[in-house]
Amino acid sequence: MSLRLLTRSIPRSSKFSSRSIAFTAAPARASFSTSSSSSYASPALAQQSTENNNNDMPAPTRSAAQWSDFGRDHVCHGLGRLKDHVIVRGDGLDLYTAEGKKLLDFTAGIGVTNLGHCHPHVSQAAAAQVNNLVHLQCSISFHAPYLQLIEKLLPAMPHESLDQFFFWNSGSEAVEAAIKLARQATGRQNLIVFNGAYHGRTMGSGALTRSKPIYTQGTGPLMPGVFSTAFPYWHSLGVNPSTSEEELVRLAEHQLDLILRQQTAPKDVAAIFIEPVQGEGGYVACPPAFLKHLRQVCDKHGILLVIDEVQSGFFRTGSYFAIDQLAPELRPDVLVFAKGVANGFPISGIASNKDLMSKLDVGSMGGTYSGNAVACAAGVAAQEVYQSGEIEKNVAARGAELTDYLRKIADSPKTKHLVAEVRTMGLMSSIEFRIPTDPLTLEGVPQGTNVPKNIGKRVQEYCLDRDLMVLTTSCFDTIRFIPALTVSQEQIKTAMDIFTAAVENVAREG
Numbered sequence: 001m002s003l004r005l006l007t008r009s010i011p012r013s014s015k016f017s018s019r020s021i022a023f024t025a026a027p028a029r030a031s032f033s034t035s036s037s038s039s040y041a042s043p044a045l046a047q048q049s050t051e052n053n054n055n056d057m058p059a060p061t062r063s064a065a066q067w068s069d070f071g072r073d074h075v076c077h078g079l080g081r082l083k084d085h086v087i088v089r090g091d092g093l094d095l096y097t098a099e100g101k102k103l104l105d106f107t108a109g110i111g112v113t114n115l116g117h118c119h120p121h122v123s124q125a126a127a128a129q130v131n132n133l134v135h136l137q138c139s140i141s142f143h144a145p146y147l148q149l150i151e152k153l154l155p156a157m158p159h160e161s162l163d164q165f166f167f168w169n170s171g172s173e174a175v176e177a178a179i180k181l182a183r184q185a186t187g188r189q190n191l192i193v194f195n196g197a198y199h200g201r202t203m204g205s206g207a208l209t210r211s212k213p214i215y216t217q218g219t220g221p222l223m224p225g226v227f228s229t230a231f232p233y234w235h236s237l238g239v240n241p242s243t244s245e246e247e248l249v250r251l252a253e254h255q256l257d258l259i260l261r262q263q264t265a266p267k268d269v270a271a272i273f274i275e276p277v278q279g280e281g282g283y284v285a286c287p288p289a290f291l292k293h294l295r296q297v298c299d300k301h302g303i304l305l306v307i308d309e310v311q312s313g314f315f316r317t318g319s320y321f322a323i324d325q326l327a328p329e330l331r332p333d334v335l336v337f338a339k340g341v342a343n344g345f346p347i348s349g350i351a352s353n354k355d356l357m358s359k360l361d362v363g364s365m366g367g368t369y370s371g372n373a374v375a376c377a378a379g380v381a382a383q384e385v386y387q388s389g390e391i392e393k394n395v396a397a398r399g400a401e402l403t404d405y406l407r408k409i410a411d412s413p414k415t416k417h418l419v420a421e422v423r424t425m426g427l428m429s430s431i432e433f434r435i436p437t438d439p440l441t442l443e444g445v446p447q448g449t450n451v452p453k454n455i456g457k458r459v460q461e462y463c464l465d466r467d468l469m470v471l472t473t474s475c476f477d478t479i480r481f482i483p484a485l486t487v488s489q490e491q492i493k494t495a496m497d498i499f500t501a502a503v504e505n506v507a508r509e510g
């Protein structure tokens with residue numbers, strides 16, 4: 001078992017004056033009196049328990065079980081689900097089902113509700129905006145929250161050259177915007193991505209996705225002109241987990257070099273897209289040296305470097321953006337963001353520099369809902385919480401605790417034969433289990449040891465049965481942890497006690 005722990009100094013927090021935000025926390029409703037609101041030490045970490053929450057389904061005509069049946073009957077078959085619960089309320093890390101069951105949410109809407117469900121400062125800002133202006137199409141005029149959100153994001157950008165913004169709704173759309181910008185600005189067509197990458201499911205962003213075939217299978221041909229190369233991750237390169245970071249970088253650099261010599265001329269390449277921490281690929285952080293190498297390759301050939309921080313942004317990894325830690329001096333040509341920006345209100349965006357954005361034809365960017373006023377107002381409020389400094393502190397403390405629990409599982413004589421690798425960066429952590437048919441994952445396991453099949457799925461089932469919501473990730477056997485960044489020490493302990501018992505249970509059953 002090897003442990004990759006990426007903790008670097010975080011140079012960005014000084015940009016934001018540490019200020020506290022006043023919230024009024026209303027008492028919890030009697031029916032959910034176990035609300036977590038009292039366990040938060042500070043306003044930024046406080047969770048809302050409002051009086052006007054509706055804990056019931058809109059129509060009392062069906063029982064919870066009947067609503068679940070209704071969902072199975074009418075919700076698109078192509079949409080997978082972790083569990084067929086009907087959720088009626090969220091509060092911090094707690095989710096409540098129509099049956100009144102309380103779940104501990106370690107999924108955060110797949111890394112979206114970074115400040116917890118219904119963070120009071122964000123929800124109140126959105127509620128106030130609803131009564132001012134809900135929508136103004138962005139091609140009609142500027143609207144105030146759109147500009148205010150840019151004002152808040154400007155000092156958070158990982159590089160000062162990123163001072164031009166375009167907002168859209170989803171991460172996939174933002175990736176589409178980045179593709180359009182890269183092609184228009186360079187006049188070139190080809191794009192390079194990495195094995196294991198996830199950039200979305202649309203026809204353009206889906207063409208860039210290389211984590212699993214399920215996202216686009218049966219729908220091709222997708223957008224042409226995309227080339228995929230090895231990510232500096234041992235699976236991607238077919239080497240053992242204990243391979244040094246230096247060696248992984250050397251091998252990945254070699255593969256990229258081959259792509260540019262054998263498959264696409266550098267002068268035809270518009271952009272290289274990379275997630276600094278692969279999300280759907282398994283929560284694998286890119287070694288800093290490789291990011292620096294990409295910048296050099298891009299500069300040499302006039303290729304744009306697009307950094308996709310849709311999942312890793314907004315303090316998920318401990319800093320505003322993951323590249324703040326991984327490569328503080330790195331200059332992305334385009335930064336793609338979404339998810340945590342507005343804590344659940346649908347907004348995404350790209351940031352780039354004036355030189356590139358000025359090459360876009362006027363009218364080529366837009367969209368009916370892009371930069372929605374309510375989502376922007378929520379985004380402004382979310383930045384105020386992020387910039388208070390408290391979230392960053394909590395991620396450091398809770399991330400270290402989570403890592404300790406995972407490390408204990410990986411080191412314990414009871415369970416170490418099940419674990420291939422633990423990877424953590426802030427509160428973006430994963431544990432990869434061994435696969436009996438995949439020799440790479442069996443490194444260090446004494447011959448004759450029984451390594452069971454489908455460990456992750458069995459562990460996940462055990463957790464779900466005990467009302468802990470956790471997600472798997474990647475085509476390998478990996479479980480990821482992405483709780484809200486407001487998670488308390490007690491919630492980490494509760495979750496990890498269940499999780500540890502789940503792994504021990506699989507080890508016992510074999």
Ligand SMILES: Cc1ncc(COP(=O)(O)O)c(C=O)c1O
Pocket residue numbers: 110170171172173175198199200201275279280308309310311312338339
């Ligand atoms: C790195 C990355 N890029 C793009 C996307 C696509 O975002 P969306 O699902 O909002 O379209 C995701 C979604 O998980 C992501 O993790």
